[in-house]
Amino acid sequence: MGKVLLRRQDVQTALMYLQHAEKMDPGDFATHTLLSQAFHRIGREDDAKRESALASKIHSDNQMVLGAGK
Numbered sequence: 001m002g003k004v005l006l007r008r009q010d011v012q013t014a015l016m017y018l019q020h021a022e023k024m025d026p027g028d029f030a031t032h033t034l035l036s037q038a039f040h041r042i043g044r045e046d047d048a049k050r051e052s053a054l055a056s057k058i059h060s061d062n063q064m065v066l067g068a069g070k
C-alpha cells in the first residue's frame with residue numbers, strides 16, 4: 001500500500017503505512033527503500049539517509065546469506 005501511495009504522491013499516508021510495515025518486519029529491504037524515498041520527498045534528508053543505509057545493510061546481509069549456501 002505504501003508503494004502505491006508514493007506513486008500517487010500521497011507521501012504522508014504512505015509514511016504511515018510504511019512505518020507500520022517496518023515495525024511488523026524491520027528486516028524488509030523494500031520497506032526501508034520506500035521509507036528512504038518518502039522521507040526524501042518531504043525533505044527529511046537525515047531520515048532518508050538513515051533508511052537508505054539500513055536498506056543497504058539488509059541487502060548486503062541477504063547477499064551474504066545467499067552466498068553462504070553455495
